[in-house]
Amino acid sequence: MGLTSNKVLGLAIVLAVVLFVGTLWLWPRLARQSWRAVSGRVGLLLGTQLALFASVGLYANQAFGFYASWADLFGQETDQGVVVDHAAGGNGGPVQVLSSYGVPGVRGNGPQTTGQVQKVDITGRRSHIATPAFVYLPPEYFQPQYRTRTFPAAVVLTGYPGTAQALVDKLRYPRTALQLAKDGKMQPMILIMLRPTVAPPRDTECVDVPGGPQTETFFAKDLPEAVLTHYRVGKRPGSWGVIGDSTGGYCALKFAMHHPDAYAAAAGLSPYYKAPVDPTTGDLFHNDKNLQNRADLSWLIKHERAPDTSLLVTSSKVGEHNYKATMKFIAAVQATNVPRISSIILDSGGHNFNTWRREIPPTLQWMSGRLTDR
Known part of the structure; x- marks a missing residue:
């Protein structure tokens, strides 16, 4: 049974209840001062606490999509080495639909009325990175009157470690985009949803690591190129945007600032502005000071030519640790008069899915207003 299985969660809850009831029932019998009685009390308490923590942990993982599998949890995931070569004229391609x-939570009679979510594998031609993703196609994509039309696209990124599935089921990007388009609040858009952890379990912070994963190249060059070969997406930078939360928010802002020729707009939900170096990242920069500086978005906006792009950042006055850094970043961007900066600042909201679900509708509307379908 998988880590995110309801059966696993149910078994953990049942075990916790059984241990709790058993502790109440056996406690009078273990009230003696013998070593066996003391050991029994300690064992019951520890067992009950572990079962409770396991239940809470499994529930939190399901709710927030931290880890997708047991291998992912224990750092044993091995899918980073998958590279697929496709010969010219072959049946394969950089996007494989699995x-x-x-759309989860939406009733309808087929993709022409409710759109469609596709689970895919995407392979980068330059970076040789292969990663799973989910693609949302709006209803218009399947309607005959739009068969020659191209659509704007937004890449949507999770935090670290995160799961791409959570973007579909927990953060409800497809359902929200479908409803906003039906209400006339945004144009139909294609969403490419994936996590920035393309070399699990390592957190590359979307950096082209010297001698390591070329994550930035994958997102800035390989991903748009791959999507264009398979879907009717606009080819110009003005047709492409990128959205992310937490680590994904940092990556989104960086992609638009480093590659305005690839992404015309970026939205960072609860982002930070400088790549950390810690046990999950390893050595990202290998003493390359320029690479390290360019991974610091505040340094970048002050020392390099300001990119011609649109940026959106979010935070909350109470509950988010990035509030002060976000206000400083907004001021720094405003001083350049080149990137267009917008913000969503909540009165309160933590670093969690509930907060981001409040920010996603206006973010999609903002993104839609800055992208074209050509």
């Missing part, structure tokens, strides 16, 4: 289904 399955498709309707």
Whole structure:
């Protein structure tokens, strides 16, 4: 049974209840001062606490999508080495569709009325990175009157470690985009949803690591190129945007600032502005000071030519640790008069899915207003 299985969660809850009831029932019998009685009390307490912590942890993982599998949890995931070579004229391509289904939580009669979510594998030609993703296609994509139309696209990124599935099920990007388009509040858009952890379990902070994963190249060059070969997406930078939360928010802002020729707009939900170096990242820069500086967005906006792009950042006055850094970043961007900076500042909201679900509708509307379908 998988880490995110309801059966696993149910078993953990049942075990916790059984241990709790057993502790109440056996406690009078273990009230003696013998070593066996003391050991029994300690064992019951520890067992009950572990079962409770396991239940809470499994529930939190399901709710927030931290880890997708047991291998992911224990750092044993091995899918980073998958590279697929496709010969010219072959049946393969950089995007392989594995399955498709309707938008979760939406009732309808097929993709022409409710759109479609496709589970895909994407392979980068330059970076040789292969990663799973989910693609949302709006209803218009399947309607005959739009068969020659191209659509704007937004890459949507999770935090670290995160799961791409959480963007679909927990943060509800497809459902929200579908409803906003039906209400006339945004144009139909294609969403490419994935996590920035393309070399798990390592957190590369979307850096082209010297001698390591070329994550920035994958997102800035390989990903748009791959999507263009398979879907009707606008080819110009003005058709492409990128959204992310937490680590994904930092990556989104960096991609637009480093590559305005690839992304015309970026939205960072609860982002930070400088790549950390810690046990999850390893050595990202290998003493390359220029690479390290360019991974600091505040340094970048002050020392390099300001990119012609649109940026959106979010935070909250109470509950988010990035509030002061966000206000400083906004001021720094305003001083350049080149990137267009917008913000969503909540009165309160933590670093969690509930906060981001409040920010996603206006973020998608903002993104839609800055992208074209050509």
